[in-house]
Amino acid sequence: MDLFNRTGKMALGSRLRLLTAKVTDDASKIYELYNVENFSPKWFPVFFVLHEESNQTITEIAEQIGHSQPSVTKIIKEMLKAGLVEDNLKSSDKRRNIVGLTAKGKQLAERMVTVQCADIDLAIDGIIEEATHNLWEALAEWEHLFEQKSLLSRVKEQKKARESKNVKIVDYEPKYQSAFKALNEEWISTYFVMEDADYKALDNPEEYILNKGGKILVALYNDEPLGVCALIKMDDPDYDFELAKMAVSPRAQGKNLGWLLGQAIISKAKEAGASKIYLESNTILKPAINLYYKLGFKKVSGRLTPYQRCNIQMELDIKN
Template sequence: MFYTIGRNKFCSYIYITNYIINYFKMDFFNKTGKMALGSRLRLLTAKVTEDSSKIYELYKVTFLPKWFPVFFILSEEGPKTITEIAEEIGHSQPSVTQIIKEMTKAGLVENNLLSTDKRRNVAGLTDEGKAIAKRMIEGQCADIEAAIRQIEQETAHNLWEAIAEWEHLLEQKPLYKRVQEQKKIRESRDVQIVPYSTQYQNAFRSLNEEWISNYFEMEEADYKALDHPEEYILDQGGKIFVALYQNEPVGVCALIKMDDPEYDFEMAKMAVSPKAQGKNIGYLLGQKVIDAARASGASKIYLESNTILKPAISLYYKLGFQKISGRPTPYQRCNIQMELNLKV
């Protein structure tokens, strides 16, 4: 018989999360702010692990804190394979294998047991391991629960619940992704979107030629617009915008007037220098073009692209464009057409 141990109670035995950082550490963390989140959590983990070892000694249990996740699963759910244990506790298989070896040497686990279907080798608790689980339930767990409740009464926040919330939020969007977004927002504040002038003609051409040549081949329609932007875009009622970062042109986008009963403008010739990507420049350019079209009284904007340009397609969807099909195009590379309804 395997002794069932309540998950919340037994988990809190090792993962005592409501510990207050030593007062002499607080000044350092007040200075660093959120930058030292990882360091602070590691310090808290080290403190909890240190006290966990002492608690085992207090109850005369020969046990290493790092064994707990594996021990808990085996005590609550019975024999399991290394793979099953690793998947359930979120550890790597080599890590679980090493822990199983250590616990086997300590006499708490019996490895290479035959499962009921006689096809898989599994690990399970020995009689000594089961006895330790029983002793934990009868003594240590109740004492630990009482100690934690005391801490909760002395604190303004329930750290156990807060950790669960953090885990959920970081599962939805990792910290790296959140920092990446904030970096983009901060750096985008240094980006200026300015109207085209002749001093930016080389940048307009070179930025577009760079990305087109990287994926496709320059076509006749490209040369017309890039070599003669005034004649083919500006003089026809269109606009061109340039993104400046630290006063250097790093991005461009055009709003081309269309002679079409359905569409007023085409958003085209968007290009951002690789060295300036990740600063939200494409979005800022696209939004500027859309705002200009809306200010002119336009109702629909059209664009053409290629699905190989995944970041660009994602950007267009983010700006509100939707996929359409069936329109003629002068570009061989075009395999997706999109529109933005400004009146919705």
């Protein structure tokens, strides 16, 4: 259809639904062709698995055909009215509702599998031979790919990649001091209480961080400072720097600012000849913790901390 040439791949779902509607419409007529009356095409997956192995639970059927339990329950109720299945069959576990084909259902299944299904298989094989691409194999491949990563996840990645192009990581300048403080105050005050160590770093970043050999980076999104991160020089035999004061505005979430800031600040540490970076956080901040793990940080414990809110400590060995 010309519509799909105009919409492009965005209309994938609509195109698949249209194709499914055409096949389903033909399927109803095919059942009539073989004198199978009042059989809904949507019943076939349930009908088939019960033909292969009768007496199964709703859960077992749902797992095999990839449907939800409520969906299978609805289909079973419809098939009960048609006299094709029976439920509440005898089971060693009385809590399990066992479903099986009736004598009518078994008779119909044998007729469908031996005659109707064979003709349909040959017809579809003919389409595959005529076609340039094997749709049956392609569907299996696409299903596998969607199991690995959903279409939603893939679109989110593309959205993030596009929006990331508008992100610029720059070195701290005095004009960014208010943003450095405001962004950190925002998340700290949302979850915790500002502490003395916070005020020292945020009110006097030059004195507390930069003049001691540390670094501060600012993430600009469309030239607006919406993310910050600092490397604080540590007087410690185990660590060279502490990654601290990372904050991203809620308005910029989903735009990859945290990941880009993290990568950039680690690069700054490498340029300074660092071997290990340390950080402190709180596990309530799940997106931040996930980001640190993604950046390569690993959990450590046993160090003293000036922050009451700290309940997790992590390190990154950048020499490895």
